[in-house]
Amino acid sequence: MKPPPFRYADPGSVDEALDVLAAEGDGAKVLAGGQSLLPLLAMRLAAPATLVDVNRVPGLDRVEASAGGVRVGALVRHAGLLRDTAAAEVQPLLARATADVAHPAIRNRGTTVGSIAHADPSGELTAVLALTGGSVTVARPSGRAEVGWRDLFVGPLETSLSGPAVVVDAFFPALAERSGTAFAEIARRKGDYAVCGAAVVVTLDEDRRVAAVRAAYLSVGPVPEVHDLTEAVAGKPVDSADWAAAGALARTLVDPDTDLHATADYRRLLVGVLTERTLAEAAAEAAGRTAA
Amino acid sequence: MTSIDTERTVSLTVNGVPREARVPVRRVLADALRDDLGLTGTHVGCAHGVCGSCTVLVDGEPVRSCLVLAVQVQGAAVTTVEGLARDDHRGGQVLHPVQEAFRECHALQCGFCTPGFLVTIAAGLEARDAAEEITEEEVDELVGGNLCRCTGYTNIKKAVRHAAATMREDAR
Numbered sequence: 001m002k003p004p005p006f007r008y009a010d011p012g013s014v015d016e017a018l019d020v021l022a023a024e025g026d027g028a029k030v031l032a033g034g035q036s037l038l039p040l041l042a043m044r045l046a047a048p049a050t051l052v053d054v055n056r057v058p059g060l061d062r063v064e065a066s067a068g069g070v071r072v073g074a075l076v077r078h079a080g081l082l083r084d085t086a087a088a089e090v091q092p093l094l095a096r097a098t099a100d101v102a103h104p105a106i107r108n109r110g111t112t113v114g115s116i117a118h119a120d121p122s123g124e125l126t127a128v129l130a131l132t133g134g135s136v137t138v139a140r141p142s143g144r145a146e147v148g149w150r151d152l153f154v155g156p157l158e159t160s161l162s163g164p165a166v167v168v169d170a171f172f173p174a175l176a177e178r179s180g181t182a183f184a185e186i187a188r189r190k191g192d193y194a195v196c197g198a199a200v201v202v203t204l205d206e207d208r209r210v211a212a213v214r215a216a217y218l219s220v221g222p223v224p225e226v227h228d229l230t231e232a233v234a235g236k237p238v239d240s241a242d243w244a245a246a247g248a249l250a251r252t253l254v255d256p257d258t259d260l261h262a263t264a265d266y267r268r269l270l271v272g273v274l275t276e277r278t279l280a281e282a283a284a285e286a287a288g289r290t291a292a
Numbered sequence: 293m294t295s296i297d298t299e300r301t302v303s304l305t306v307n308g309v310p311r312e313a314r315v316p317v318r319r320v321l322a323d324a325l326r327d328d329l330g331l332t333g334t335h336v337g338c339a340h341g342v343c344g345s346c347t348v349l350v351d352g353e354p355v356r357s358c359l360v361l362a363v364q365v366q367g368a369a370v371t372t373v374e375g376l377a378r379d380d381h382r383g384g385q386v387l388h389p390v391q392e393a394f395r396e397c398h399a400l401q402c403g404f405c406t407p408g409f410l411v412t413i414a415a416g417l418e419a420r421d422a423a424e425e426i427t428e429e430e431v432d433e434l435v436g437g438n439l440c441r442c443t444g445y446t447n448i449k450k451a452v453r454h455a456a457a458t459m460r461e462d463a464r
Contacts, residue, residue, distance in 0.1 A: 001339060008317035008363060011294040020294050038359045039340040055364060103437025105347050105354040105412060190436050
């Protein structure tokens with residue numbers, strides 16, 4: 001269908017955007033890449049009174065990679081983040097997960113920060129934000145504040161943000177030393193919503209033994225979940241750690257739902273399989289980054 | 293003060309020609325191209341970003357024209373399937389290598405999805421190094437975001453390889 005009628009503004013600064021959002025009230029919605037919001041309008045699942053398009057706001061299209069992490073501006077497209085080699089070096093999960101976001105034509109338009117603000121539990125970068133312990137910067141009329149991922153995601157397509165607010169960037173902390181990451185998802189068609197997905201990080205100690213294992217999952221709960229799987233493999237040499245045991249532990253920690261695409265049992269099975277598979281990959285990378 | 297509108301005049305370049313249209317702000321680019329500018333080569337299938345039929349180039353990059361508002365392309369350069377053919381410098385036009393390959397390989401049946409495929413593949417092939425032989429992964433990635441319910445993709449993928457080979461020859 002066609003989008004329902006709405007009013008449209010394309011302010012030239014974050015402050016102007018906040019003014020319009022404040023004046024228009026609860027019926028106003030921020031529009032960035034539009035690759036989730038416009039389908040919602042077309043399917044008449046959302047009918048905002050006013051769209052506040054931030055695409056004209058200068059300065060929001062930057063990726064800043066530093067030793068501490070990667071800050072992604074609100075207008076950085078998935079395709080732009082995917083191409084950013086400096087960002088991939090600081091936090092390799094960004095490119096790995098972004099490669100699984102939809103199709104190139106969607107990635108050319110959709111934004112990383114928009115998909116986080118959309119808070120879809122099947123979102124790749126929501127899981128990465130959670131796993132890396134990231135945060136977003138929220139601009140409000142009263143000023144800017146950092147909001148950690150745990151305080152941001154409330155439920156499916158629901159964040160804790162209310163009133164006039166614009167998410168201006170997202171910050172993903174850098175990959176720690178002696179660590180490796182991996183990302184994998186299962187979708188019915190490549191580029192479609194994941195039935196289940198996993199983002200993992202493995203950290204070794206100086207003797208190449210497993211020190212920490214954490215995993216975040218897509219499409220298994222109402223919000224992104226991070227689980228600590230260290231106890232299944234703690235202290236084991238990286239080459240002989242039993243990643244299947246970590247996968248088995250993960251299966252006991254998740255509580256997925258059944259929907260049209262997969263039963264809860266099948267999702268739990270996928271959690272085990274993807275956990276084992278990604279941990280082996282992440283461990284190999286961690287080993288490569290740890291002097292023998 | 294930021295203006296808040298229900299209707300706007302949009303100026304853009306379509307296939308190299310400056311165009312202007314007065315549109316309701318809720319009108320998506322696909323509908324503006326078809327209904328306001330008379331360019332019906334762009335097809336609207338699902339109207340919510342899944343099928344890829346409506347794919348056009350905005351400033352050179354493939355995007356779903358059903359997921360972009362017409363007011364958002366103010367000042368942009370849009371290329372539709374009508375803009376793929378090239379001037380032959382003899383008063384006529386020659387098909388783009390991808391269009392030629394689709395004909396050669398019988399890569400369409402009903403043709404509804406074809407404009408989206410053509411635009412997506414043409415942009416994808418032009419963005420890569422033509423001298424390199426195309427891989428199966430690249431072919432899959434190029435066609436994976438567009439739905440075709442007739443062909444089963446075999447001939448479409450054949451056409452991608454054919455067009456890549458033509459463009460490789462041309463690059464020499």
